[in-house]
Amino acid sequence: MLYTLKNKIRNKIRGLKKGNLSVNDRCEFFEVDGWVLSDFILKKIIPITGVRPFPMGELELMTAAVCRIKPTHIFEWGTHIGKSARIFYEACKLYSPQTEIHSTDLPDTADHEEHPRNKRALLVKNIKAVHLHQGDGLDTSLQILKKATNIAGKTYGVNPLFFIDGDHSYDSVRRELQGIYAAFPQSHILLHDTFLQSKESEYNIGPHEALEEFLTDKRDKYQVIATETGLPGMTLLYRKSVT
Ligand SMILES: C[S@@+](CC[C@H](N)C(=O)[O-])C[C@H]1O[C@@H](n2cnc3c(N)ncnc32)[C@H](O)[C@@H]1O
Numbered sequence: 001m002l003y004t005l006k007n008k009i010r011n012k013i014r015g016l017k018k019g020n021l022s023v024n025d026r027c028e029f030f031e032v033d034g035w036v037l038s039d040f041i042l043k044k045i046i047p048i049t050g051v052r053p054f055p056m057g058e059l060e061l062m063t064a065a066v067c068r069i070k071p072t073h074i075f076e077w078g079t080h081i082g083k084s085a086r087i088f089y090e091a092c093k094l095y096s097p098q099t100e101i102h103s104t105d106l107p108d109t110a111d112h113e114e115h116p117r118n119k120r121a122l123l124v125k126n127i128k129a130v131h132l133h134q135g136d137g138l139d140t141s142l143q144i145l146k147k148a149t150n151i152a153g154k155t156y157g158v159n160p161l162f163f164i165d166g167d168h169s170y171d172s173v174r175r176e177l178q179g180i181y182a183a184f185p186q187s188h189i190l191l192h193d194t195f196l197q198s199k200e201s202e203y204n205i206g207p208h209e210a211l212e213e214f215l216t217d218k219r220d221k222y223q224v225i226a227t228e229t230g231l232p233g234m235t236l237l238y239r240k241s242v243t
Helices: 002-016 034-049 056-069 083-095 139-148 170-183 204-213
Strands: 073-077 100-105 130-134 159-162 186-194 223-228 235-237
Touching: 002 034, 002 056, 002 223, 034 056, 034 083, 056 083, 056 159, 056 186, 056 204, 073 083, 073 139, 083 100, 083 170, 139 159, 159 170, 159 204, 170 186, 170 204, 186 204
Parallel strands: 073 100, 073 159, 100 130, 159 186
Antiparallel strands: 186 235, 223 235
16 A cells, blocks of 8 residues: 555656656666656657557667667667657657767668668658768768767767667678677667567568677677567667676
């Protein structure tokens, strides 16, 4: 009884503190206020993006990552029509206003079956806070981040979040994970299309395989949080603080 009342009061107070949904900030493990975050997703995100390609659990993981990590930068690819970029933008606006958001898709001349052509970035093209680029996602993002951290010969600390949602093949995801880790090992990484099913399903499990391989010698460095109930599947590699 007392426990319920205490929780009710605590939730009420959290509901009012819209600026910070991260809970137990000084503790080791990832935690956010799932109730207030759900209100936010229902009111602010779903009316804009719906639940495709990102179902509820994935919307929760994307926005929770913003609330908990409060990244200095978000780098995401591919932009496509801009749903993920818009989700990050809406979450940052309320819960991490200092975050710089960069979204990259391939050049218009690229021969990629998922390229959005003239629909590229439709949902964010009038939002100045989302910086749009064309090129390879990994190379473009690392170039920008290297410039940002190295000013006048000095290296500045950053706390980046990368969102990998480009080619969805084993080779591309492997390259992207390794590239991020080699350049900025402190990064948190969110990956899309990581669902695992056995071979009878005939699903593409390339991203899952690349992720498992990447983690082989790095499990102690990340808390791994995944949506695992069905397609498409999303995984957050939440970087434990480096001491
Ligand atoms: C599944 S869609 C991404 C969906 C998008 N994140 C959204 O929220 O709607 C894949 C996109 O990645 C782009 N892409 C594929 N390889 C890429 C790469 N190496 N760099 C940047 N974009 C890439 C494709 O052109 C396509 O627009």
